[in-house]
Amino acid sequence: MDRTALLARYMPPAAAPVISRWIDYFQCEFKISRSRATKLGDYRHPFGGEGHKISVNNNLNNYSFLITTVHEFAHLLTWNEHKNKVKPHGAEWKHNFKRMMQPFYELNIFPDDVHKAITSYLSNPAASSCTDLHLARSLKKYDPQDVATLHVEKLPQETIFRLKDGRRFVKGPRVRKR
Secondary structure (H helix, E strand, O other): OOHHHHHHOOOOHHHHHHHHHHHHHOOOEEEEEOOOOOOOEEEEOOEOOEOOEEEEEOOOOHHHHHHHHHHHHHHHHHHHHHOOOOOOOOHHHHHHHHHHHHHHHHOOOOOHHHHHHHHHHOOOOOOOHHHOHHHHHHHHOOOOOOOOOOOHHHOOOOOEEEOOOOOEEEOOOOOOOO
């Protein structure tokens, strides 16, 4: 199976040729990795004779996979332009992320709800798409239906709940929202 066909299994098929060209252009090692609890994707700049490396979790829905991939390529482009002289999610990265999302807008890749949420998110993109509640909820609709998720905000006060890792909590009043 060629790379574009493989990518099309994880992202909207119309986006796969663009990402495949980026992988070639930037001479990047691109890995579709196992699910990781703490991150959706990762970028590693060239070091010790090795080139750029990007990894994206294999369990993301097509739209989340694409957005995460673009997020990591924006890191790569920012590193190429500025090396380590700028913040990882600073103004330069935000500018590059917006620019790199443009081809997918032009290809009309995203459904209307995700498109609107991304447009709002792109006004000031954060380090993670998960921190934008509107975008996270829009993307969540496209997750496989066999993933049962209960949000803490839906639980009544004083409810005891447990995370996958076994830690237990009691829902109390909201302290802050990042």
